Amino acid sequence: MTNKPVRVRFAPSPTGKLHIGGARTAIYNWAFARATGGTFVLRIEDTDPERSTEENTQIILRALRWLGLDWDEGPEVGGSAGPYFQMQRMDTYAAALERLRERGAAYACFCTKDELDAKRAKAEAEQGGYAGYDGTCRDLPADEVEARIAAGEPHVWRLRVPKDHGPIEFDDAVYGHMAFPAEVMDDMILVRTDGSPTYNFAVVCDDANMGITHVIRGDDHLSNTPRQILIYEALGYDVPTFAHLSMILGADGKKLSKRHGATNVEEYRDRGYLPDALVNFLALLGWSLDGETTIIDRATLCREFSLDRITKKDAVFDETKLDWMNGVYIREMDVDAWTASARPWLAAARADGEGVPAGVTVAPTPAKDELAAAARETHVPGEGVSPEVWEAALAATDEAPEIARGAYPLVIERLSRLNEIPAKLAFLFWGPNVMxxxxxxxxxxxxxxxxxxxxxxxxxxxxxxxxxxxxxxxxxxxxxxxxxxxxxxxxxxxxxxxxxxxxxxxxxxxxxxxxxxxxxxxxxxxxxxxxxxxxx
Structure with a gap:
């Protein structure tokens, strides 16, 4: 739909940590930008004041940096299309609303929540369902509207969907040609009574103002797309190319969630996965290079990634495969890379060894189910030890690199995750004692x-x-x-x-x-x- 230089964006909400699904979306946007010589924009959608926090923003930025997903424009980088936080872009939403008003594409609605709830209840009781806003305020006289606004009467701003609009159609880069009947689209709210923009309005304004050419996102946003296209049309802006990504499922075929184990990026970091392995694994959850190749380095991903290789089929998160893949990446590390990556885990092994009682201590053998559970546990370096012990363990690890380098050939072929290092190597640091x-x-x-x-x-x-x-x-x-x-x-x-x-x-x-x-x-x-x- 466009011959402009590619500009894509990843726009997380800082209401929580970076979920695995969000990380895959970020990887696809980043890889597509790199493959096309385009621009990867990071935008923080922080318009939910009750849940958006600076702490979560920093967690997201830290997770993206750990994954090695460098952004060309966004927080900490800047750029000509900033600012890159929605709360700092309120003037752009006000300008867009004024543009819609001038074009006759937006109108003030004074219907109260109680009135709308009553209409909804009546429609569900008498008509079998609610068909959306009925347009009560759509054709109010202009002088009445101005008078009521001047009097301070609470109101929202709605999009005036053209009555004669045909099907809303677009060609999705993943799902192909899509069409939605316009008559089922009611006059959606653009701006709330407090002046804040709704999601669909803000995202269109941001994408248009930032020159986004391709919107690559999860298919949970597919139902938003026809509504957003109506807003693009009302504003008179070019509609970007959309590419909607299928869901990531757990091994049981249900949407990936906490019941399947770790769900956010930093949990995988803390369980000893390498960023290159996780990027490789997530890239293959819905995309393939040739249908056969499994190990794909960053350079290849950034050179070969294309939207036409994305599948509509839901992807299954197979942690056993991730473990195998991570092991491959570990085995490819030379001793210097190993020593650098394993540093906190070797310090954890040293700290664990420091806790072994003097002499010989006989510890009961855990049952098999307990061993299996322990293998799934997250061993975060430094967890469970005092800051003083942890700092000392890090310092000792740095001061005695020969142990790390000597341990490299002993375990490099035996690891699937770095968090296995403490259990395998703690005995090296027991001194004269034995557990x-x-x-x-x-x-x-x-x-x-x-x-x-x-x-x-x-x-x-x-x-x-x-x-x-x-x-x-x-x-x-x-x-x-x-x-x-x-x-x-x-x-x-x-x-x-x-x-x-x-x-x-x-x-x-x-x-x-x-x-x-x-x-x-x-x-x-x-x-x-x-x-x-x-x-x-």
Missing amino acids: LDEKSLNKVLRKEGARADEALAACRAVLADEDNAWDAESLQEKCRARGEELEIKPKNLFQPLRVAVCGNMVSPPLFESIVLMDRADVLARIDGVADAAFGE
Whole structure:
């Protein structure tokens, strides 16, 4: 419908955090602008004074920045079409209303809420339904209107929908040709009694004044589109191209909501997802590159995104797929990127390790359902520890980057989310102490006939010999050789050592982990666990 340079906008309301559905809409607008060499505008629709807050605005801006969605015009950036907060644009709505009045396209309505409610009740009782505003004030004499306004009588301003208007038609970039009968469109309110604009009026004024060429938004706005087109026509403005996006559903086929788990962007950040992975995942909820490619980097998305590849089919939010995709992105990180991204999670692992009681503590093994629930929990770095401990953990992590770099090859292939780091690596920071898993204690160390005490003693002797280099490969080979002398199988030799050092039967590669720790601490752990498992 237009050959103008592309200008798109994302216009969230600061009445809450940035929802996953809103994030996808932002991604599509951003990617379309980048693919077409256009402009991505961020506008804050803050006309709901009771629910819009500065805190929510900052949360939305922070989430967009974390996702890496840079805007060309908007808050903190500026631009020639500002201001970019609706509450700062009231003069533009007043000017648009005056334009409509001059064109005879708007009129004052003095009907009270009680009068309208009574008409609605009567229509529903006698006619089987309410057909909308009946136009009581549509043709009041001009002098009467002016007199009543001058007298201070409360009123709203309504759009005068032409009686002879044919079907309201437009070509949606996703849904194709759409047509709505004009006769079902009543004379909608444009400006309320307090002078504030309604949503449909404000959004049209903003989009027109900001030169928006394409409106890409959720299909929950589809019913608003014919009403907005009527306003565009009444103002004499070009109608933009519309592209309505299908809903995002949970795995149960119902609209994504809190009952499905996390719903806002920062929850996913705090659960250890990478922004590139989340952008990739959300981009594919309704759009595809070629129907086959799953991993799509930002450069490709910004080069190849097009509206004709968006599907009308509702998308299903599959968190298992997101976990897999996030794991792919984690595995593609080099050690420097890993160290930077994992920093708060490594600090959390250090802080968790600081909380381990001195000596050997035997902790009950959680049931499987409890483990599953724990795996779904959000582990926010710093949560549950004092600010002093958290700052110290961050500082220690920065001061000892060799631990982070050493842990990189141990876990990089084993992570689907960064928030798994504390559980996998906290043992590195226990010092001489051990949080011993009860199941591992009984199944490995106290298993009858397993010779766990001999295995642990043999490995300890190798680790204690300071003539042996503190090197993973050589220590493992020397322990293996000692086990062969004692005719202890490798599994029965190394598993007791793993439990003694790491606290349970599952850990990153054992000797690669051991050499990241202090030799004295490793020996102290072995001694403490041996006393707990085999002592009288």
